[in-house]
Amino acid sequence: MATAMILLPRTVIRAGDVVMLKAMISHPMETGFRRTETGGEIPRNIIRQFSCRYMGELVFSCDFHPAIAANPFLSFPVIAARTGPLEFVWRGDNGFLHREQAMLQVAAS
Amino acid sequence: MTRRAALALALGCLLLGPAPADEIHASQRLSGYDMMGAEAQAMQRDDFANPAMLAVKEGEGLWNAVPGQGRPSCQSCHGNAAASMKGVAARYPAREASTGRVLDLPGQIQTCQSERQGIAPAARESAALLALEAFLAMQSRGAPLASPRARGLDDAVSRGEALYRQRFGQLDLSCAQCHSQNWGRSLGGTRIPQAHPTGYPLFRMEWQAIGSLQRRFRNCMTGIRAEPFPPGAAEWIDLEIYLKERAAGMAMDAPAVRP
Secondary structure, eight states, X not given: OOOEEEEOOSSOOBTTOEEEEEEEEOOOOBOSOOBOTTSOBOXXXXXXXXXXXXXXXXXXXXXXXXXXXXXXXXXEEEEOOSSEEEEEEEEEGGGXXXXXXXXXXXXXX | OOHHHHHHHHHHHHHHOOOOTTOOOGGGOOOHHHHSOHHHHXXXXXXXXXXXXXXXXXXXXXXXXXXXXXXXXHHHHHOOHHHHTTTTGGGOSEEXXXXXXXXXXXHHHXXXXXXXXXXXXXXXXXXXXXXXXXXXXXXXXXXXXXXXXXXXXXXXHHHHHHHHHSXXXXXXXXXXXXXXXXXXXXXXXXXXXXXXXXXXXXXXXXXXXXXXXXXXXHHHHHHTTOOOOOXXXXXXXXXXXXXXXXXXXOBOOOSXXXX
């Protein structure tokens, strides 16, 4: 089972602000190119896709490939509109699926 | 100095033996953190960029989890870890008062699991055990490593030092030859550290995973083409005790990041 961490800015956010979101998840990101000591193939096990939705709208997504290190860390900007839920979803090989939720608090201006 | 005092001093030196010439003076001691690059240091300082914090989070969940009906969680005996476990990891390995066994931190967790919780202990180097270790080590961040001699582990310190100075493997190298006599110099592309175990368990970028001190030991042993001791062997624990005596007083920076 994966563990994920989400970091939202700790400062007061107002409508229109560009805020940086950070997300990290525990995952081995096994490339599929490595072999065991006895020569057997280690099957690929990576995250394939990440997406972030803000109040249901897709605001960021990206595809992952084998050259990405273990425990992928992402940082990306969104424009704050009003207080609303953020949903982070990671999908990968072997049916991997992990969801995290957070609430973006936007102060009344 | 009177003649008698001089005699006593000479006798004392004879009994204790001279300090090894390669012993690193306290003012010259550097942790792995001090010796690594600025980027890796920045990664460790930022709890959000440090991948070992994922294990800490997982460990916190395990600390509070009830392993089965009628079985206690860690939390139900020990309470709030931030208070009850503060500085505890800095005092391991330790002698268990009731049995006299010397246990390292993962060994203590395994003992609690089998004897207090009545569950199958997590295997060494398993994700669950590393997570609990990381969570406990986190509670001792900044605490100075306690001297094992001060808690009566003199025998283990001596055995550990003998292992530290013993040559092993096809390359016929001892720990001391690299980590006491050649620290700071290059071995391949990396600098040889002084081998102070302040940050374990830690995230090593080479491993792309969090790992224990014994994993590090195994790496060194296979590196000098020696056969490592089995996981949890008494030799590893003696060696850990000696290294912690050698590093006594240095601040813990666990869970650390290392290249």
